[in-house]
Amino acid sequence: MTAATFRALHHGRAAGDPLVLPGPWDAASARVFADAGFPALATPSAGIAASLGYEDGSTPADEMFAAVARIARAVSVPVSADVEGGYGLAPSELVGRLLEAGVVGCNLEDSEGHGTLKDPQRHADWLAEVRAEAGDALVINARVDTFLVGTGDPADAVHRARLYVAAGADCVYPLLAPIEVLPALREGIAGPLNMAAGPSRESVAELGRRGATRITFGPEMQRYASGAIGDLAAKLRA
Template identity: 35%
Template structure:
């Protein structure tokens, strides 16, 4: 029996109606905190996980990515969607192997994008992208787990000359190749979002909002969006707080420490039991 079946069923049900926010923790602590605020599901963030390990976005290899995903899955009982890059494989066999390993971490969903990471050829050709997505679909189906597959068109983020038109072409193919959810990062206007929702048809649409775009959750729901993720935004907010405080400390301003969250509050939240004789907040 699938030990994650309940989470996976709950995740699929969230996509059936309404619009929900899918925040992106970057480690076990942030995952537990977000779960404690009442969110119904979580998603990993490749950028947040990489920054936490002192690396740039995209620098985590397959093993490190799987470890970061597994850490967040284990931190709560919530469904988790994995940001899984382009599937970690140059060929179909490697993509299938990587997706199978990702499913084994307990995720309820995983995304496969069409960006190559190579500035010389930013996007995989459409036929290759479709083949990679179909391999991912087959690997999920072969696992027997009810994991949702997210097809991502990265045209807006890779500098395509006509990102909306190309995205609409690609998501049609991704929908037909077995994607359960459609995701086009970089949409910023209501008209763009309306176009993607219309072409996605029965597939739920995920919209990325990692900075203000002038649309509220209510606005996005009215446009037909099913879920909203925020990428590495929370991790970036945390890093901004650290960098601003560090700058003030370097200038000798110890009052920068006044912005800290009380350690006792964090201990209470995380149910710290004093395994060490040293209070970690001191």
């Protein structure tokens, strides 16, 4: 599958019909989601970290890319990879490693270290370099961390998002944005808007009604599966 196929899934969608992208953490979970009929998948860095025995944000780049490559090889649908802040790689190397892993999209976040927002213009310039290296071969989802580690001001989120879209981002992702500010974000941001949902149809439907174009789940599906295994283990021990 190509980036063009994946990019097309973001456009021309009816109101209230967001693109729903489950978050596989390994090849087996990726196959489950693909077999269920989802048209594309989006890996969560935190879910993969947990599956590999790391804390969120601590996975070595080589292990993350290897895990993502296993997922992409396991399915025939497009896969987008959450590669956090890019692991300090130069844009040319980052793009090369993503394409080598077989993915057609990526998440790139605008915070670093212990919860510090990057300068938005510098980050936009870096995104522009990533776009120049990737051409049309990657769908870039620019994560906006205003609500995670910043002021929580919707105006700041819109400002950052506009810079990132101008730099070539295909989609923006205001992580942890309260659902009540979604209409304001939708009004202020051109193009596809990614929101995170809980693993329930009600959560997805509500975000779609309020203007989300694309729905991802972060590590919630991996945590749901771990919880189910925990319940099974408890029953076996009873």
